[in-house]
Structure formats: structure tokens, C-alpha cells
Amino acid sequence: MNSASKEELDALIAKLAPLRVPQKEKPKEKEERALPPLPGAQRGAVVTRFAPNPDAPLHLGNARALVLSAEYARLYEGKFILRFEDTDPHIKPPLPEAYEWIRQDITWLGYKWDVEWIQSQHLSNYYDTVRELIRRGLAYVCTCTAEHFQELRRKGEACPHRGQPISEALSLFEKMVSGGFDEGQAVVRMRTDMKHQNPALRDFPLMRVVNPDLHPHPSLKEKTWAFPLYNLSAAVDDHLLGVTHVLRGKEHMTNEQAQSYIYSGMGWKQPISVEHGRLMLEGIPLSKSQVRKALAGGLYNGWDDPRLGTLMALRRRGFSPRAIIDLMIEVGPKPNDAMISWDNLFAIDRKYLEPVSHRYFVVRDPIKLAVEGLGKKTVSIPLHPDHAEMGSRTVSVENGEVYVQKEDIEKGKLVRLMDLVTVRYLGDGKAKIEDIGPEQSVSEGIKRVQWVPSFALEVKVVTPEGIIQCLAEPSLANEPKDATVQMVRWGFARIDSLDEYGNPILYFAHH
């Protein structure tokens, strides 16, 4: 079969299912980029998981593993698990509010998880597995200092504890669990091969001690001294939860090998692992540690600061979750790293926002224009030029005065105030009407600009570059919170909140 040509296959398919023959003349629909097949996946028998550490909200880099895991589960009609990996109260202590942040981030993207699993609530599973590994002679308790073991690992030499009897290992382990060792005094190691060509795999650690008085776990009432390390907890839970496919970053490549020692030691079937490359976002620090540091230093206003690449920030700016999903599907599960450009994300997002966003005039850096002879006038303008069914808004000029953007007018030049009138700017805030209709203004290439009446709404637009005080047409106040609007000739923004005077604050998304 694998020697059959494409033509032969097509012919065969045509015979079997004549209705599904692709029609040549059919205009090529822009096919949505699809995910490549998942190795070893069977419909209905795929279980994936997304396993964040709840120490921060999700960012675009995390979204890759998340979207892939959720999409593959959906694609194969399988199950999707959300697992919180909160077993390090010392170096990466869980942030109690982050659990909910992450749930919200995932929900915002439109995904539901079939199972939620919090590792810190299931520590006894890891203890049981460690006991079994010790009983099988596959693990031991090492009381070397970290530095000393590092040295032995480098040289490929065993430490004195490696040969300890099983009974001793077992009792030392119970001593770890019951608080008989302080931090750094003992660790459980997998017995692998001290001469393994990859030093990372030489007797890697399974469990260590964290002092609960110094580093209490926020969601553990009882004092707990022994915590699993990543390779142990991931292997135990992936097995227990029946995970069939693990989609994660390629920084876990050696972990996959480490985990296979546990899987084979326990006689478990190892899930198929697909490791994707890392994502970078143009000009933005994504790494949690960097962001946290900058946050502490007051550089950002919070995890949802519009300058950040967190999903929270993108959500606040009014991005469509579909845009993030599309981008992740485009990047796919391949092992290449990718530098995501904002332009690319904006372009995808625009496709979703453009057809649904109401148009409004918003003026930055305003200058008052007294238009001679304009007087009192009310115009009605569609909320969307291509969708009359969306309705329209009205803008009233009271006394011939409007605001335009300083940069849009030039003394002596014509300018078309959109949907209102064409004027010539005379300088000194004065303008006079010219008898040039909309069609003619287009054909003559006259600049068309947005404007607002003199009794405009004062709005703040929060952009990645800073907060801009602007004037908006009064009907913008009719838009509900969370609505995404298009500020004509500027870009998309989301209605975020009201300021102390009841005026809207908008978060800018992009052009």
C-alpha cells in the first residue's frame, strides 16, 4: 500500500466514496490551517493534559502547550485534563489566586477540562510510588550535599548511599516524610547509571525535603516535609490519569527519558510525548521570573499590563481568543522555536474583530475648529460601514464647533470631516465650508478625518505606550463594558471601565 502513488490512491478513494472526490473547479476555500495528525492517536482514546505551575497567570508561551493539548483532545474526541503542578513551596511557591487565573485563561480560550487535578492534594500517591521503587531496588535515599553529588555526577561515580540496603532506604525515606531531615539533608534518587553519557540522567532525584516552617505550602494544612520532583510527579499522574499523549516544551526532552526509567521500573506504559519549541514574543519578556522581577520593581502595573504577553493582558485589550488559538495552531507542535511578531497576531485578530466592532470617532491631540456657517447639524452614521443591520449612531454639532486632530489639518488645505462636511482650514482654529460632497472628496483625494462635537466625551485610552487622554463622540458611552470597538483611523480597543467621572476607559488592542 505504501508504494501506491497518489493517483492510485485518489482513484481508489473515488471508487469507494465517489461523493468525496474533491472538485477541481471548486474555488479553493481558504482552508484553516489544521494540526498534523498526532502520532499513535485513536479516535476516542486520546487523553491529554495541560500542567501549569500555578505561580503566575498564563502567557502566550504557555498557550502553545495548552492549545495543542486541548485541540488534540477535541480533534480525537478524547479527554483533556487540567493539572496544577504545585509541589514546590520553596523555589516556585504556588500563588493561591493563580489557580483561578489559569482556569479563567483556559475558559476564555473556550476550553473545558474533563478532569481537574491538583498535585499537592495527592502527595501520598508519590510516596507510595517511591516506596515501591525502593522495594524494587530502583531508588535510594541520598544524604550527600547537592554540591558533592554534583561533583560525583560530573565524574560518573556512585555516592556511598547508592548501595544501601532496601530496608535502610525504606526507613530513611519514612524519616524524610516525617520531618526527620531538614532541607538539603536528604533526597530520594532513581538508580539509573552513573556512567550515562548524558549527565542529566545520572541518578536523578525523585523527591526532596522542604521545611514547612520556613516554606509552608499555601493549601496544605498539615506540615509536609517531602515533596516530589517533576519527573516523579509527572510520571505518577500521567500514568494514574491515563494520559496517552503529552504535549510540552522541548525543555522537557531529557525529562521524558528520565521518566521512562520510572515507567519501566513500575511496569507502566509510557505516554507518547510530543515536544514543541519555545515561543518568544517580539520585544516582550515572557518568562515568569523576568516578569515577576519587573513587576516587583514597579515596571508594570500588574500581570494584565497591556505591555505584557499574558493572556490576561491580551484579554483586557480585547483580543479575540480565536486569534490566539489560530496562531498556536499555525505554529503547531513542531520542535522549532518561534519568534512571534505582534504584526502577525494583529493580522489574525483583525479578522475576528473587524466584522463585529462598532465604529466610533475618537480624537487624539485635539484642536477646536470653528466652522463658519456650519451651525447646528445632526448626522447619523452607521455603526459598521458594511453592516447596516448593526444600526447607526448620531452625532450632533451644536454651534459649528468640532474637534479634530491637530496633525490632521494644515493651514490652507482641504479636509473632509467624515460624514459631515468638507472644509478648508484657515488657521487659528477657523475653517470654512467648501461645497465638495463625499464622492467628490474621494475622487479628489481629499484627506478624510474623524471629528467629535465640541461637547465630546473625555476618554482615556490605555495603550502599551501609555495612557492617552482623548475626546470621543458621546454615543460611545452607549457601548457596554467589554465591547470591542474600532476607533476610526486608529484601531481596535475594548471598553474596560469608567473613570471617577463616569467616562469610559478603553484598552487599546492594535491598529
Place this chain on the structure above:
RNA sequence: GCCUCGGUAGUCUAGACCGGACAAGGAUAGCGGCCUUUCGAGCCGCGGACCCGGGUUCAAAUCCCGGCCGAGGCACCA
């Protein structure tokens, strides 16, 4: 120092496993035009890439070897 994985236009991606209609397709960004009461959307056109060097082959983006560059691991983090 040891180990691993990558390298197609500015950016993202298809093709690579299974060499041949690939003088490399799509998207985005750029430029030009059309259209249009937005600097939006749409349409048309233009320019832009297989990291380098060897090898195998009638034929290499695709296979092999070497190099260069990039990323990651060598945590009592995940």
C-alpha cells in the same frame, strides 16, 4: 566540559519521514494599482527564502557526513 534538539523571505508556516511537475506554496509585513466617506475590509500586481561545505544519485530543500549559528538540559524548579 557532557548531552539533546533545531536552522525555508523581516516574521510565521507548507514541502522533508516516503528524493523527481519545487526555477519552493500560503500568511503577514513592504511596495504599486483598483475599490472605498477609516490609515479598515476586499481585489489585482511586484519584490523577497531552502545556513555553509562536501558526499550519494540521472535527480537533493528533502538522504549521509562535517562545519557554522541558535535554543534547551546537566536544579534537592516545572
